Amino acid sequence: MLAHVMPFSAERTCLNIEDFSLAYAGKSALHELTLSVPRHRVTAFIGPSGCGKSTLLRAINRLHDLNESVTHSGRITFEGEDIHADRMNVSELRRRIGMVFQTPNPFPMSIYENVAFGLRLQKRMKKRQRDDIIEWALTSAALWDEVKERLHKSAWQLSGGQQQRLVIARTLAVQPDILLLDEPASALDPISTLKIEELIRNLKSQLTLILVTHNMQQAARVSDYTAFLHSGELIEYGPTDQVFTNPRLRRTENYITGRMT
Ligand SMILES: Nc1ncnc2c1ncn2[C@@H]1O[C@H](COP(=O)(O)OP(=O)(O)O)[C@@H](O)[C@H]1O
Ligand SMILES: [Mg+2]
Numbered sequence: 450m451l452a453h454v455m456p457f458s459a460e461r462t463c464l465n466i467e468d469f470s471l472a473y474a475g476k477s478a479l480h481e482l483t484l485s486v487p488r489h490r491v492t493a494f495i496g497p498s499g500c501g502k503s504t505l506l507r508a509i510n511r512l513h514d515l516n517e518s519v520t521h522s523g524r525i526t527f528e529g530e531d532i533h534a535d536r537m538n539v540s541e542l543r544r545r546i547g548m549v550f551q552t553p554n555p556f557p558m559s560i561y562e563n564v565a566f567g568l569r570l571q572k573r574m575k576k577r578q579r580d581d582i583i584e585w586a587l588t589s590a591a592l593w594d595e596v597k598e599r600l601h602k603s604a605w606q607l608s609g610g611q612q613q614r615l616v617i618a619r620t621l622a623v624q625p626d627i628l629l630l631d632e633p634a635s636a637l638d639p640i641s642t643l644k645i646e647e648l649i650r651n652l653k654s655q656l657t658l659i660l661v662t663h664n665m666q667q668a669a670r671v672s673d674y675t676a677f678l679h680s681g682e683l684i685e686y687g688p689t690d691q692v693f694t695n696p697r698l699r700r701t702e703n704y705i706t707g708r709m710t
Contacts, residue, residue, distance in 0.1 A: 456674060456687040457674070461488045463486060463488040463626060464485070464486040464657070464659075465486075466482050467524045467525070467526070468481050469482045469522070469524065471501075472521070478681050479501045479504055480681045480682045484686050488657050489653050491649060491660055491671055491673050491674075492659050492660070493667075494678060495662060495675060496679050497663070497679065501681040502631070506629045506631050509527075510629060511532060512548070527542070544567070545626045545627065546626065547621070547628050548631070549631065550616075551632040551635055553609055553616050553636070555607070560596050564619050564622050565579060566622075568582060568623065583618075583622065589652060589655065590614045590618035590621060609636060609637055613641070613645060614645070617633070627657045627659065628652065630659065630660045632662055634664075635663070646670055660672060672689045673689060675688075677692065677701050685698050
């Protein structure tokens, strides 16, 4: 396999994107992407606005299913299974691959109920067990200490940064294998952003993370591998240190040094 497709040798992959193309109403948005995502690492997708980062994340989570104008070809496999196979259970896929968006979107209910939301589908769970998972999820999202005294207060009373960590806790509560984060800190202040970055670094011992960001310093600070996309194509993919300090291609260098937007 080409080095830029899989820039690691000792890692195990959990997601493989193979020759994947996607178009909106016939207009190409992703062009023959091939890359593998390693397990228990943070992989950043960077590139200018409109290059296809969100489109790719949505494809991994099959969020294009309801958009009839979308066509795609190639394959995405998760733990060896084609995510578009007929037998794929899409709600189970979305449980195992959680997604967090740019703008925090807590539900209009208490902090506790937000995190419990996905667990309610597992009807047999005892309250004690649910409470333990909620504490674990809020702790993993670096929010527990700030909310443990007011779990039954409205989630909307939280600050923007806390709301985003709550959404991360809600996503973690159903114990996904992969967490997709689409510019999760771009609506937040610098201190909230650093908290999100720290929790991302801490979470990789538990799961695989894909971070979309247009903030290059953020990609450099938190990711192990970086994929640079431009106009729907994968331009360069490698260990983050190498992509930022010694990129193979002039196009990547121009982008990361700000000569191209
Ligand atoms: N729902 C949609 N319908 C039609 N075109 C879309 C839609 N979403 C994104 N696009 C187009 O696809 C391209 C990639 O967009 P997007 O994935 O949002 O990029 P990024 O997240 O990197 O900014 C852009 O040209 C955008 O205009
Ligand atoms: Mg986007």
